Amino acid sequence: MSVVSLSEAAASKVKQLIERDGRAGYSLRLKVVGGGCSGLQYQLMFDDKVGDWDQRSEEHGVSVVVDSKSAVYLLGTRIDYVDDLNGAGFKIDNPNATSTCGCGQSFGA
Numbered sequence: 041m042s043v044v045s046l047s048e049a050a051a052s053k054v055k056q057l058i059e060r061d062g063r064a065g066y067s068l069r070l071k072v073v074g075g076g077c078s079g080l081q082y083q084l085m086f087d088d089k090v091g092d093w094d095q096r097s098e099e100h101g102v103s104v105v106v107d108s109k110s111a112v113y114l115l116g117t118r119i120d121y122v123d124d125l126n127g128a129g130f131k132i133d134n135p136n137a138t139s140t141c142g143c144g145q146s147f148g149a
Contacts, residue, residue, distance in 0.1 A: 043095050043104075043115055043116075043117070044070055044099075044104050044114055045097075045117070046100055046104060046119050047119065047120040047121065049122075050119045051099055051100030051102045052100075052121070053121040053130070055101065055102060058086065061086070063086050063088070065088060066087060066103075067104065068084065068085075069083075069085050069087040069104075069105045070083070070105075070106055070119070070132075071083040071085070072109070072113045080113065084119075093107060113134070113136055115136065116136065117133065117136070118132075120133065
């Protein structure tokens with residue numbers, strides 16, 4: 041089982057961004073760091089390194105990497121990409137979050 045899953049829309053957007061930025065061979069890395077109004081926040085970035093303690097999975101042709109410390113907070117998380125009247129961006133649905141802030145970028149666990 042993957043720690044984090046991507047919707048097809050999210051994977052498509054990630055592929056588009058990787059191609060646009062000339063980052064062939066890079067993975068999408070999701071990380072949890074301290075901060076934000078709820079105590080923890082998400083960081084999404086491209087990374088060309090996979091460490092010994094990282095968990096890597098393949099979702100719709102996109103490599104997804106999560107470090108072992110973040111994996112504890114992210115097990116079962118799903119990333120989607122939405123583009124609607126309210127704006128466009130990645131939406132993170134984390135079943136481990138006990139609270140979230142209005143912006144959706146920070147959470148408590």
